[in-house]
Amino acid sequence: MKIGLMWHSFGNGNLGVVALSISNMSIISEAAESLGVTPEFIVFGPKLQSGGKLELDDISNVKYVELSMPVLFSSKVLRVVRELNCCDVLFDIGSGDSFSDIYGVKRFSKMIFSKFLIRNSTIKLIMSPQTIGPFKNRFFKWLAALSISRCRLVYARDKPSFDYARISMSCKNVQLSTDVALTMPYTVKNNLASTGSIRVGVNVSGLLMSGGYSGENQFELSVDYRVLMTDFISYLVSHKSVEVYLVSHVFGSGSMVAEDDYAAACELHNLYPSTILCGKYSDPREIKGLISEMDFFVAARMHASIAAFSSGVPVIPLAYSRKFKGLYGSLGYDRVVDMKSVNNDEALRALIDAFCDLEKVSGEVSISNANGRKVINTYKRDVQEVLRGCGA
Secondary structure, three states, X not given: OEEEEEOOOOOOOEHHHHHHHHHHHHHHHHHHHHOOOOOEEEEEEOOOOOOOOOXXXXXXXXXXXXXXXXXXXXXXXXXXXXXXXXXXXXXXXXXXXXXXXXXXXXXXXXXXXXXXXXXXXXXXXXEEXXXXXXXXXXXXXXXXXXXHHOOOEEEEOOHHHHHXXXXXXXXXXXXXXOOHHHHOOOOOOOOOXXXXXXXXXXXXOHHHHOOOXXXXXXXXXXXXXXXXXXXXXXXXXXXXXXXXXXXXXXXXXXXXXXXXXXXXHHHHHHHOOOOEEOOXXXXXXXXXXXXXXXXXXXXXXXXXXXXXXXXXXXXXXXXXOHHHHHHHHHXXXXXXXXXXXXXXXXXXXXXXXXXXXXXXXXXXXHHHHHHHHHHHHHHXXXXXXXXXXXXX
């Protein structure tokens, strides 16, 4: 069975996208195996970045087809069309949160145009759990609704996306789910020396440190993110019993240089030499293993926060868009700090209060994780039924 994975990527400097891709492919593989089917995967995603290739040793039969603006708007698109239309089923995950125009026209155009390349009406197109909207542009909103109507099943990964699609976009074929990365496996390697200290991981977003892609507070934060990070790290390093780990989750170069978490972490490490600068990773399963060894974690990259949350680590996600509160709120976890609605003092106080009450936060994470597992199990069953309907 040929299974297409649209807007998945296994060679991306953004490990959140890779985490989604690994998790969704694993869910689909398990469903296929339960039906006695050997899947042949065709991955349709952005251009592979040099040094960002991930070897999928645990999954065979994978072909990669590049989806990029130069490909989609050239004669090379004919190969894309041919490969798309030979699939039995297509799972489109939209890189997690790219089915929106908040990141600009270019990214959204790729999301939409690629869906309309599917000409074979017998192919089942599934929108895997992802953020839907918001849309500032009315025409884009109409196009998005039209593309959703072409899908057999559509899953929003949070309640605000679900409500937005159902009410604002009048899309009735949308179901509520959650982020598939909650299921991503990991291995604890116990590489961190036992010192008796409290291990606090801090994921610093290079994108927010840069002011967004525009460099001018693109996400309209009400906090000064750079100041918040320096104030919080100053607080942590003042405690001799605390080890501060600077953990990056997006590694950028070339067109992604403004997104590079590692450069931002290096900058903060130079300011606070007592912090521990964690290295570069290409596999989100490995970095999840590292994060799982933390006693407390703070993250502005959503999938860095999910890595902590799903491994039971008390975590405070720092939100720059509604996807954070939407996802965690849908699971009953209310520890998200919305950087679009609080000031620096309020944000810092929320971080410090959580740090001072780790046992309570840990209990909240445990309860909400159980909620997430229930929701994702429904998606797993639906995937199995989709494959069965394809003749499995």
